[in-house]
Amino acid sequence: MAVIGSGPAGLAAADRLNRMGFHVTVYEKDLHPGGILRYGIPNFKLDNRIVDRRIDLMKEEGIVFECGIVVGRDISYNYLKRHFASILLTGGSCQPRDLDIPGRELSGIYPAMAYLSAQNKRIIGEPLFVEEDITARDKNVVIIGGGDTGSDCLGTA
Ligand SMILES: Cc1cc2nc3c(=O)[nH]c(=O)nc-3n(C[C@H](O)[C@H](O)[C@H](O)COP(=O)(O)OP(=O)(O)OC[C@H]3O[C@@H](n4cnc5c(N)ncnc54)[C@H](O)[C@@H]3O)c2cc1C
Structure with a gap:
């Protein structure tokens, strides 16, 4: 099974599938797994060490993490289809909701x-x-x- 995205949805699915006996590979475009758990929620609210501990346990249980790989750019759907019986899309939502207001184009305004x-x-x-x-x-x-x-x-x- 290939899981695309390693946020909470991808991690939960990978964990469940692994427990059911499937071989699971998680593909993640960022350099480290965790999605918003790692890159969105501030460290003072959710310490990265807690995320690391959980990922390490999942690796020890046999789940493979391939990070720094953008599915659709670095590897294709055809590649995944050849190598995996099923593909799970858990890519989250990477598009910020913008504001269409005067001045939005000025510098120093960020999502x-x-x-x-x-x-x-x-x-x-x-x-x-x-x-x-x-x-x-x-x-x-x-x-x-x-x-x-x-x-x-x-x-x-
Ligand atoms: C700032 C912020 C704070 C939050 N705080 C909390 C909180 O305190 N408690 C709480 O319960 N919820 C919180 N949430 C909500 C929670 O983080 C989200 O609901 C949750 O992360 C969604 O999980 P997900 O797996 O669907 O997506 P994500 O966490 O976004 O994970 C998706 C992953 O897919 C990867 N991906 C996308 N496209 C590709 C691709 N083509 N190839 C490879 N990888 C790809 C992304 O890089 C990302 O790592 C917060 C959200 C935000 C934005």
Whole structure:
């Protein structure tokens, strides 16, 4: 079985399928598995060591993780079809909901996940491209949206 995406959905499915006796390979485009568990939710709310511990247990149980691979770019559907009996799509939602308002095109305005994943990458020592390197240091910050994601941005800033 091939599982595309290693967020909570992919991890839960991989775990269940593995327990049922299937050979499971999880493909993940990021360098580390976990999806939003690792790259979205701030470390002060969910320590990366907890995610690592769970992934390590899953590896010991036989699940294979192939990270840094974008399915559809680095490997094709035809490749997966040749090598796996079933393919599970658990790619999450990578599109931010934008605001169509005057001034949105100005610099220094980011979707929450771009900001939160930059900080999480910094914590785990992952290299950041210049355009990814977003920080609130020495800036005045406005957060639009007062829900859980806004509160994660607030805590991070
Ligand atoms: C900022 C934030 C904070 C949150 N806090 C909480 C919380 O505290 N508690 C809670 O219960 N929920 C929280 N949530 C919600 C929760 O994180 C999501 O509901 C959950 O992560 C969705 O899981 P998923 O596996 O569907 O997607 P994701 O976690 O997004 O995982 C999808 C994975 O698929 C990978 N992927 C996508 N396309 C490809 C491809 N082509 N090839 C290879 N890999 C691919 C992505 O890189 C990603 O790793 C939060 C969400 C956000 C954004």
